[in-house]
Amino acid sequence: MSHPVLLTRRLPAPVLQRLRDSVDLELNPHDRPLHREELLAGIRGKKGLLCLLTDRIDAEVMDAAPELKVISNYAVGYNNIDLRAARERQIWVTNTPGVLTEATAELAMGLLLAVARRLGEGDQLVRSGQWRGWEPLQLLGKEIHGSTLGIVGMGRIGKALARRAAAFGMNIQYWNRTRLPGDIEVEKTWRYRSLPMLLASSDVLSLHLAYSAETHHLINAEALRIMPAGSILINTARGALIDEAALVEALQRGHLGGAGLDVYEDEPRVHPGLRDFPNVLLLPHLGSATQQTREAMGHLAVENLLAGINGVEPTHIV
């Protein structure tokens, strides 16, 4: 039986080979996301779609492929897919949880350290040729040992960050929709806080929750006002969890000590105001960008896809 599949972007070589060996593959030939018309043309006649967070998969795309059985997203987040439209059309939607936990937590930890200890500014200073040598008052940062990390969203990635930050001597507190069992909180010394309390009492706040209509602009002007003066905001989850205009305003007022951002409201566009601040580190959505993780994501996405096109319920349905 033929298994026509559209892959919207080139993936790591072993993953691509596996796909070529198992399905009739149409691959985006360009080194860029497919344009809308290309996506609509490419999906025609396909049973499976392996897509990225940069592809908007809505009812129109699904209707262009009446045979479509599965949409396998090469990401843990899936806010790029209209889930209701997929449900109505009985199309499985899958994601890649678990395999990118450690890589994303590593990046969050890296941003946290880099912003607190002003690594970006230090690098700029040395590169500019303006560095005059060691100075007692040069680029003094915030010591993270002994300071408090507030984690918003204590799922896999939140917990992986908590373990890392604890090893650096940080106190860990969190807010999650569902509170963790008491024995875990005690064993790990992770303290549960209401969201307003977490905002008000964290030296560093890091976001690790899914984006949805309910979490849109969770960190808005009001939330930013509650955060302590000089505190640091880290986001490796989804850009629209933060109201970027409000963040720029909070930075302009000098209220925040800095921010480390890997994701943005309207990628690849970055709010121009964010570029103005030396205490803001901006990364190009690198959370899962390690060789091992991107390969593991690919294999998981392929497994989800193959199950779906063969009529078997995939393991990672969202």
Ligand code: DGY
């Ligand atoms: C995801 O998987 O949702 C990340 O943002 C990219 O790997």
